[in-house]
Amino acid sequence: MLLLMIITAGHAKAQQxxxxxxxxxxxxxxxxxxxxxxxxxxxxxxxxxxxxxxxxSIIHPNEINIVLxxxxxAEQAALLSIEKIKRGQAxxxxxxxxxxxxxxxxxxxx
Numbered sequence: 150m151l152l153l154m155i156i157t158a159g160h161a162k163a164q165q166x167x168x169x170x171x172x173x174x175x176x177x178x179x180x181x182x183x184x185x186x187x188x189x190x191x192x193x194x195x196x197x198x199x200x201x202x203x204x205x206s207i208i209h210p211n212e213i214n215i216v217l218x219x220x221x222x223a224e225q226a227a228l229l230s231i232e233k234i235k236r237g238q239a240x241x242x243x244x245x246x247x248x249x250x251x252x253x254x255x256x257x258x259x
Contacts, residue, residue, distance in 0.1 A: 179227035188216040189223035
């Protein structure tokens with residue numbers, strides 16, 4: 150009987166750990182901030198802790214310096230970064246992804 154209780158308790162504990170892992174797959178939030186030079190960056194948070202910090206000035210080696218000059222652009226960039234994290238990818242955006250956000254017609258007039 151004691152052996153049965155030990156096996157059952159171990160199985161229940163293993164199920165709890167799996168549930169915690171699945172809960173950690175969601176629940177990301179972001180915080181947009183404005184830098185002194187009136188450009189925007191963002192932080193990706195999970196459970197209130199910063200997981201990724203994107204500076205307001207985005208520098209890619211051997212390429213031009215890209216800035217998110219509108220809050221809405223930074224929000225879209227943060228959402229895309231979160232989607233990449235959920236897909237198991239690195240949160241850094243490529244130059245092309247940033248250009249698409251900056252050139253998005255629905256964000257140009259805001």
